[in-house]
Amino acid sequence: MQDHVAPRPGSVRRWRRRLADERQEAQVYRELAARRTGEEREVLLGLAEAEERHAAHWESLLGEQAGQVGRGQLRMRLLALLARRFGSVFVLALAQRAESRSPYWDDVDATKAMAADERIHEEVVRALAARGRARVSGTFRAAVFGANDGLVSNLALVLGVTGGGVAPRTVLLTGLAGLLAGALSMGAGEFISVRSQRELLAASTPDPRARAVVPYLDVDANELALVYRARGMSEQEAQRRADALLSDPKPAVPARPDAEDHEIVGTGMRAAVSSFAFFACGAFVPVLPFAVGLVEPWAMIVAVALVGLALMLTGAAVGVLSGAPPLSRALRQLAIGAGAAGVTYGLGLLFGSTGG
Template sequence: MSVPAAPTARDRRRWARYLVNERAEARVYRELAVRRTGEERDILIALAEAEGRHEAHWLNLLGGEPARLARTGVGTLLLVWMARRFGSIFVLALAQNAEGRSPYDDEPFATPAMAADEKIHHEVVRGLAARGRRRLSGTFRAAVFGANDGLVSNLALVMGIGATGVSSQFVLFSGIAGLLAGALSMGAGEFVSVRSQRELLAATEPNGFADAALPHLDIDANELALVYRTRGMPESEALDRARRIVESAHAHGSPSTYTGSIRTADSHEVVGGAWGAALSSFLFFASGAIIPVLPWIFGLTGLAAIVLALVLVGIALLSTGAVVGLLSGASPLTRALRQLAIGFGAAAVTYVLGLAFGVTMG
């Protein structure tokens, strides 16, 4: 990469902009570090210090603090504000996207080490964000996706029914019926799914069926080792563990040590309760499905009700799409627009079908 012999005024303005952004990014990481402890805090402080080294590079090129500095970008200011008040997974997800847009690859005055730093920062922040995503409960993800299902399905329903030309009371009744039917279906499906998973886990988890036989096993030729081998343990390690357990059972005359060694932790807590999952799915779906019906609930009719329903659902779809984008590490704007297109596309199909049926019946 060739470096121009003499920097221009435009170069200096660009350096000043880099300086401002590096300072702001360092501030984001320091604000996040305040809300973290242990290893995560140390990682965030190290990122802030790296941004400080980049800041020093631009200060050196500028010959000291400029008399006037460019304003910090709106996106970076938003990150600082969110980091100071929330310090959440969403800030890290946005920071990950910001690190992925580093301009230093094409910047002749940036060192190769600085460009490499930015790429590594992207991976580091991605790792921190991934930790946060793993800590998010399944209930939160279910809230986003359940509400989105309710939004799209009930919007499509009321648009299709409304396009046939029926009365506003019939549209309202159809929307409420769609809300209840969809929410009950989601709740029942989630109940069956979780209950079935718990039953499957119960059937596959180790139990105490063979505990009483332990003291009678042959230490040198016992089949307890086969149990461990079925779980993927190497033969030599399985034999060693089986010998120790049987020796202990012989010594104590009871299988007490066996129970602690052969059983695994109850994984039902990971799956969650069937009733809780069912209720959550019902409420999340209903919270989304009620939005398209609101105009008719408050007495609007005709085109005014349809337009307001589209506006309300559009805002909600953009919000859920942006959240999905943040959770997946993708662009929130892209996911928001995709969610909006899918929801409005489904509504457009049912609206056209409703118009066709309305003309035919008419």
Template sequence: MTDTGGPAERELGQDRPTLAPTGAQVRRWRRYLADERAEGAVYRDLASRRSGEEREILLALAEAERRHEDHWRELLGDHVGRPLRGAWRTRILGWLARRFGSVFVLALAQRAEARSSYGTDDDATSAMAADERIHGEVVRSLATRGRNRVSGMFRAAVFGANDGLVSNLALVLGIGATGVAPQTVLFTGVAGLLAGALSMAAGEYVSVRSQRELLEASMPDPEAEQAIPHLDVDANELALVYRARGMGAAEAAEHAAEVLRDQDTPRRTTPVAQDYEAIGSPWHAALSSFAFFGSGALLPVLPYMFGLSGVAAVVVATAVVGLALLATGATVGILSGAAPLRPALRQLAIGYGAAGVTYVLGLAFGTTVT
């Protein structure tokens, strides 16, 4: 690789090789160019499904990727050749962005920015390496907005599906291991599905509703702020309000004096939309929990519904639930911006562990699987 100088020289634009590029350099630069094109296309596709500030931010990111394209195109010169396809991860991102434009795409884009190798490549400028790091933070912030919008429903969906999978698999395996008739296992599984789904829905509704009421109770009373213009400037308790909210005595007194000097300054008196977005709607949470718990709880019952029994039903139910647990774990990992493999395996281990314990207890208290 051609020595192009240290970071200071690279920042000053003295990062062009003085010798003809090697074949390895040309191949690497062409790959970088293809990836930058693909990443810019992802941001433009996402921007086409957004409006306002988010659209402007995504288009600005696409423009930054275009600047990086120009860098590699200039280095390549006559070696630029026919356009290559971007990395398969980036192509998948583009496909998802064009069809869904969801928070999952932003979470995946966040990971893609974090994988940039510009920081260790002498042919990329220090500014480009810094750009990629900052792009990751921009995308992280955009993804956080999306996570806040879906967190209430998503939490209910993931918890509901996971609880349905694990609890009903454990129930079905535990009852089946006692040696009862397959029809009894089927009826037990259906009863567990209905009881669990209704219980989860009721619990989610109460939980989310209570959170929203607690938030409302914690917000300042707008009628109390209407009394501020009528306070005695020399003797009032406004500073006590700010001290009760956590300020020190001196800071509270200074803030109270500022408020009295500028009573026209707008102040937050009601919960902002983001507060409620992060909690979600109680009805949406309840319906999501019911639907996803029921969907998850249905899978362990399917083998018995199709006439399987004994070891065959146990194996099929365990395998199907295992795949579903891997999928829910991977989904959580993707949404959180982490690698999907570890949360998927963690979900699988927890689910199988709970079901395994119940199955062993069923064997201990029953007869045998027939």
């Protein structure tokens, strides 16, 4: 604890804000730790203790005025609430972004050690979030792609036939047919894609049973080293591994090296169901105004507005999970969807008027 110093004009308010934020960050990590076990729990508790150490710095500067500190920033309070209720990878991704925005490098009252701590905290949270991203990436990818494709493709289909001047009932039937056809196609395609990828990974994985035949091989270490060299090792490392294996030919079989890769890819059925369900949900959004009986032009206006909002939500979710700015990802998603819908609507107008 450092000695209390006389505050400069305007410093007390900033110190109170810093103290409240540090306390809130510590709470976020403790809430996350409460939903974890083992090593992840210990790491999160270590982060909480570090934030409390930073809070002590601001408490020492405030002295007797530390008791008047209010709550932290709204985003940190929301983050603490999410951590308490969910404790998901999204919370870790948001915490990573919060750590990356540390103001301590430019704060004359923060120590360089505190600023360095925050930079390291970002890397720690990034590593923790990476584990969660790996666990959900297969299903999440299928869900996001499915929802986005459903929103964009069915809005484009609905606007295309609407621009052609067909009756609302025909628009509804066309949209529902597009929903079902697209969802089935997405589900089947995702199942085949994931299963094929997992089969390729399995075919490239060394067979652990090969270790059992090492004592009976009619080879020397040089020939056995070719196996390791074929796997990408240097000649020296391959020779060292071969010598070690021949000297002790029956070591314990390690965990499958492709376990993490398989986890990232996900399972075919889970990806297929996720893709089917999210495509169907996304594809139903542009159909909804027609299903409830709205007529032109309101049905089309409401459909475009709903799809635009949904596209921004999916884009923001991708941004949060990837650690990128959510707003830029949301706008990118919206621009892509608007472009596709605009083209098909224009074609519908063109061919509709031509056909008329």
